[in-house]
Amino acid sequence: MxxxxxxxxxxxxxxxxxxxxxxxxxxxxxxxxxxxxxxxxxxxxxxxxxxxxxxxxxxxxxxxxxxxxxxxxxxxxxxxxxxxxxxxxxxxxxxxxxxxxxxxxxxxxxxxxxxxxxxxxxxxxxxxxxxxxxxxxxxxxxxxxxxxxxxxxxTKADISRKANSLMFELIDLAFLRFEKLFGSGCCKKSPFSCSCIQDLWVYLHRFYSSLFNDNEGTAFWSSFCGYIGKINGLHGEDFAIGNPHMYQEAPCSSKAVFSLWLLSNVTILHKSAGLVVSNNHALLENLIKLIVADESNEGDIKTCLVFIESLCIQLWEPKVEPIVCLWEYFHKKINNSFYVPGSSIDSIATLSKTSSGLLKHVRTLIESKRSCATTSYQHFIRIVGLHLQRTKNTPRHWNVIKGRVFSKMSGPRLGGLSQTGEHHVVVLFVMLAITVGIGQVDNKFIEIITTIKRAKDNLSSDLTQGLMAFIVLSLNEKQNVSKLVGVVVDHVNAISPLDGFDVLKRFTEEVQEIFTMDDSPGLGLHLLLDSWMSSYLTCCAPAESSRLLESVLVVVNRIKVRSCLNSPDQDTVLFVERLWEQLNPYFNGMSAHMPVQSAELAASLVVLFINTGNHDRASAIMNLFIVKDCSDVWISRRFITKLILNDNVVSILPRYNKIIIKAWIRCCIICTDAFSMEMKSFTSYISNIDEISCICNNGDSSLLDSKEPLLYLCNSFRSKFESTENIYQKQNLRERLTSYMDGIDRWLKSNTVSQDHEIVQNVFKASGNMVRLCANLLYTKSKPNTVLQQIIDTLLLPASVRNPEYKLSVAVTQSIKEHLHLFIEGLHSLYSNQDSYIMRIIKELITVYVPRCVTLPSPLPPTSSTRFALVAELASFSCNLRCLIFETVSNQFFKKKSKVPHLHACHALTFLKESLSLNDRNADVIKCFIRGCFERLCDMMMFCDDKSAALSHTKKIVKVLLNSDMLRENSDLIDSLTYSLAALCNEHLAWSSRQTFDLVISLSNDAPDLVVRFLPQLLDTIKHIERKRGVGYDKNLRFGLERVETNLRSIKADHHRQD
Missing domain, CATH: 1.20.58 (Methane Monooxygenase Hydroxylase; Chain G, domain 1)
Structure with missing residues (x-):
C-alpha cells in the first residue's frame, strides 16, 4: 500500500x-x-x-x-x-x-x-x-x-470535517470565479466552472445524507449556511475560513451578492437533481439586511433581486419576512430614481403617460417569465406581486405586507414625495390592486391622493394616471367607481383649459379608453361626464374633439341598442342626462368646424330621450340641429339622415317637415357631394313628404331620379305656378317656396368666404339656377327684402363690391364668371312688368362685373382658363336681353364725345370683341351688337384721344364687324348698320363735321362697299342740314363729302391696280 x-x-x-x-x-x-x-x-x-x-x-x-x-x-x-x-x-x-x-x-x-x-x-x-x-x-x-x-x-466528526473542508473549498473556488465576473455578469453565469463541480455539489448533498442518515439535507445546508454566514460576518457556527484574506479585501456588499448568487445556483442545481431543497430564509434575511445596511449601489441591488426572486418565488416555500426586509429599504429611498450610473440610455425606465400603459407595464412585470424591470424598485414590485399571487390563499401574508406598507404612508411622508416618489407609490398600489384586488387598496389609495393634494394643493400627472388605472381595474372587477371618479374629476374640473390643456388632453384620452372598453354606463361611470368636457370641446382642435365624441358615441350607441330592446335602467338615464348637460353648451355654440360625430351623437341622444320618454329633451336637440341655422350644413345633414333611420323618431318628424325641407335645400346649395349615399337618403325622405310629392309628382320622373334634385324642384314649382290661373294658388306656391328659403342670406354669406372652391362654385350655380327658374316665385314687385333680393345682395351686390379697390376672392371671381348669366337671365324674365328695380340691378351687375370678369389681352399665359359665361351664353338669350347687355356696356363705359376713355373701357371693349368673335356666325347676336353699341363705338373713334389704347382697340372691333362674312350675307344686318350710321351722322354732322367725315373715311378704308351704299343717306343728311341752316350750299360739308368720295375712288383705283 x-x-x-x-x-x-x-x-x-x-x-x-x-x-x-x-x-x-x-x-x-x-x-x-x-x-x-x-x-x-x-x-x-x-x-x-x-x-x-x-x-x-x-x-x-x-x-x-x-x-x-x-x-x-x-x-x-x-x-x-x-x-x-x-x-x-x-x-x-x-x-x-x-x-x-x-x-x-x-x-x-x-x-x-x-x-x-x-x-x-x-x-x-x-x-x-x-x-x-x-x-x-x-x-x-x-x-x-x-x-x-x-x-x-x-470518526463521524472526522469525515464531516473532511466533507466540510471540501465544500468550503468549493465555495472558495466559486468566490474566485465571482471576482472574475463583472457586475451583473454573474446573473448569466453559474458558480460552477465545469459540470464536474456541479456533480460534486450534488454528490456532497447525498454524502451528507448518507453520513448522518438525513434525508432532508439538514446537515448539508447547515454546513453551507454556516460557512456563508462566517464569510459575511454573521453569528453562526465556528467554521474556519481556509483563505481569510480572500474575503477580507472584498466589500460587504460583494460578499453578500456572492452569497446570494451561490445560494441560488446551488439550490437550483439540487432541485434539478431531485434533491430536497431546504428553505434557508434565515440566511436570506440576514443577507438582505447586510445589503441594505451597507448602502449597496443600484447595480448590486438589481443583481441581488434576481437571486432573491429565484429563491423566494421559484425555489422555496413563500415567506413574507424577506419581502418586508426589502420594503424597509425601498420605502426609505422612494424618491430615488434608482438609476445605475454609466448605464446606456436604453436602461432608463420609460414611463407611460396613460393608465392603460401603466397597467400594461405593471402586468408585464409579473406576467413575464424573466424580469423586464429596468430598476431595482421595479424588480421589487415584481417580487411583491409574484409573492402575493403565490400566497393569495394565505391572508396572513397580505395582512403583514398591508400593515407594513400602509403604515409608511403617513401625512408628512406623503407630503415630501417627489414626482418620482409619487410614481413609485402609484406603481406599488397598482401592483397591489392587481394581485390582491382593487377593494383591498382603493380606500387607502384615495386617502393617499387626498393627503398629497391637501399638502401640495395639486395632483401630478402620475397620481391622476394612477386614479384612472384604479378606475379601469374597478370596472374590470364590476365595482362602483364613484369615489375614485369624484377625486379625479374634481381635480380636472379645476384646471383652466388655457393653462392646463395638456393635462385635460391626457385625461380626455383616458376617458376615451374607458368609454370604449366598458360595455355599461353603470357603476358610477356617468360621474366622469362633468364640466371639463364642455371646456375641452370648446378649446381643443377638431381632430381631438372628434376622437372624444367618437368614444362617447360608442357608449351611447350601445345604450341605444339596449334601450330599444329593454326599458332603460336608472344608470342609463343618469348617464344620458349627465351627457346632455355637458354637451348642451357645446351644441349651442355650434361652429363651422364641429366634427360630424357631434351630429351622430346628437341623433343618438334624440333616440335615447324618446325611448326614455323625455320628449322635451329630444325636441330641444332637434331645434338645435334643424330649426337653428347650424353654420355647418354637413352637421345638419348627418343629423337628419341619422334620425330618419330610426322608426321611433320618424313618427315625430312631420312637425319638422318644413324645416327639414329647408335644410335639404340648403344642403343642395352648399354640399358638393350630391351623389353621396347620405344625400340620396336625404333626398329620398324629402321626396316622400306630402307637400313636396304633390309638387314634384310628374309621373314620368321623380325628385329622387333626377340628376340635380334642386333644379328639378325649382322646375316643378315654376311649372305648377305657370300652369295654374288661380291667383290664390299662385300666392300659396310663392309663399311656400319663400318659406323654404327663409334665412338664405345667412346660408350664402357664410359659404361665399369658404376656402373650398367647390363649395363656392356650387353656391353660385345653385343660386343662379334658382333665380333663373323661379324668379317669379322668389320676387314680388314693390315688396321689400324678398328672397331674390337677399340672394342678389349677398352673392353679387354686397356693399363692399361697389368699392373699385375691393378684391374678390379667386373662387368668387371664377364662380361669377361661370354663372352670372343665370342671374341676369332670371332677372330679365321679371322685366316684363317694367320694374325699375330689376332694370337697375341688371345694369349694376353688368357694370360691376364686366371689368372684374373680363381678362385683358396679355403676352403672358392667362391665370385662369375659365371663360366669361355671359359672353358664351349670348346666343341663348332673348334679343331684348342681348340688346340690353350691349347697350348697358356701351352706355356705362363709353361716354359720348369723351376725349379721355373710361377707366374700364378696355375691359368693355374686350368683352365686346369676345362677344363678336364667339358669335361671328350668329346674325341675331350681330344685329343686337349693332343696335346696342355700334353708334357708341363710332363715337369713340370720333372723339377719343389718338394716343389712347382704347381707340386702337375700338378700331379693331369695328374692323372685325365690318369685315364679317355674316354682315355681307345678310341684308338686314347691312340695313341695320347703315341705319345706325345715319343716326350717328344726324346727331354729329352739323356740329362735328370734321370728326364725322374722318369716321366715314376710316370706315371706308375697312369696308368701302358699305360706305358706298351709305353715301346717298350721307348726302341727304348734308342737304337736310343745309336747309336747316338756310343755305343752298355748305362749303365745309360739301368739302367733307368730296373727301369721302375721293378716298373711295382712291381705294377703287388701288383695287384695280392689284387686279
Missing part, C-alpha cells in the same frame, strides 16, 4: 510540474502515450477505486474484519499525506482554473485540466473511502473481539 501511494504521489507531482509549459514532453513522460496527463490522473483514481472495492469485499466477509484494523491507520496516514501534497483546491494556479473546463473532457491533452480534475476526483474519493471504512468498521464492531481489533481512528 505504501508503494501504491508513493507512485500516486509521484504521478501527482509529475503532473503538477508540467504546468510550467502546460505540455508533456517525451523525455518527461518516458514511453507513455500521447495523453500522459490523463494516464497519471487515471492511475491515482484507480488506486482509490481499488481501495474502495477492497474495503467493500472485506466488509462483506465477517471473518476478514480483522483486516480493517490492520489497514485503517496506515490507510488514513497515506491518504492524509497525499492530500497534503495536493493541497487545497484554491492553492492551484490561475492557469489551472482557466483550463479546468474543456469541451473535449477526458480527451483533452492539457495537463492543467487533468490536474484540476484529479484534485476533484481524489478529494471526493477520499471522503467516500473514509465513509465506507467508517461504516464497515461500525457494522462489524459488535461481532469482533475488542481485544483483538484496535479501536477505529476514523
Amino acid at each position: 505504501d508503494d501504491l501511494f508513493k507512485m500516486a504521489r509521484k504521478d501527482a507531482m509529475t503532473l503538477d510540474s508540467q504546468l510550467i509549459t502546460n505540455v508533456l514532453t517525451a523525455k518527461s513522460c518516458g514511453n507513455s502515450s500521447s495523453n500522459s496527463a490523463f494516464s497519471m490522473r487515471r492511475n491515482c483514481v484507480d488506486l482509490y477505486s481499488f481501495l474502495d472495492e477492497y474495503i467493500s469485499c472485506v466488509a462483506a466477509v465477517p471473518k476478514y474484519s480483522w483486516c480493517l484494523g490492520k489497514l485503517l491507520r496506515p490507510l488514513c496516514e497515506q491518504m492524509e499525506k497525499l492530500q497534503k501534497q495536493l493541497g487545497p483546491l484554491t492553492s492551484l494556479s490561475e492557469s489551472v482554473y482557466l483550463h479546468a473546463s474543456n469541451a473535449r473532457g477526458n480527451k483533452c491533452e492539457q495537463p492543467s485540466y487533468h490536474l484540476f480534475h484529479m484534485h476533484l476526483d481524489l478529494r471526493w474519493m477520499q471522503i467516500n473511502v473514509m465513509l465506507k471504512v467508517y461504516k464497515a468498521w461500525d457494522s462489524h464492531q459488535a461481532l469482533c473481539d475488542s481485544q483483538v481489533i484496535e479501536s477505529s481512528s476514523i
